Amino acid sequence: MIKAKLARVAAVVGASAALVVGLSASAQADSDKTINLPSSRGYMHFHDDGDVFSVCDTKADGYGVTGALWVRNSANIVSQLWTIDDGGDSGCDKKGENIGQLSTYQMEVWWHGGGSAVWSAWFNE
Structure with a gap:
């Protein structure tokens, strides 16, 4: 159960980081x-x-x-x-x-x- 929660937290953190990187790249390009x-x-x-x-x-x-x-x-x-x-x-x-x-x-x-x-x-x- 703890492993499943950690996996979900890691997935959310990873997705958030990818979104921030993507938004930063778009702001720089524009x-x-x-x-x-x-x-x-x-x-x-x-x-x-x-x-x-x-x-x-x-x-x-x-x-x-x-x-x-x-x-x-x-x-x-x-x-x-x-x-x-x-x-x-x-x-x-x-x-x-x-x-x-x-x-x-x-x-x-x-x-x-x-x-x-x-x-x-x-x-x-």
Whole structure:
């Protein structure tokens, strides 16, 4: 009887561990982020594998696109880390930034022709 109970407990613990590992793998695989400007004018993308940010101007309309990365530290102080611009050339502009777990980050992208900026949700690894 005790062996049967131990076997059931071991099975439940094993299944729980497999579920946690599976959920962790899915969260890691889905950690890339993209925010898009209206009218397909451009976007900002965070590629988690390598911690690379891209800003892309997708319309040849004479205006460019700028992306910014903001950080909020454990004291809840928010500051802008950097900006990158894209426009007037082919391809996207990129910048690396090591994203960790001690702070949270937010992307912002805007079109130089006017309108509101688009913001991501706060995130970290």
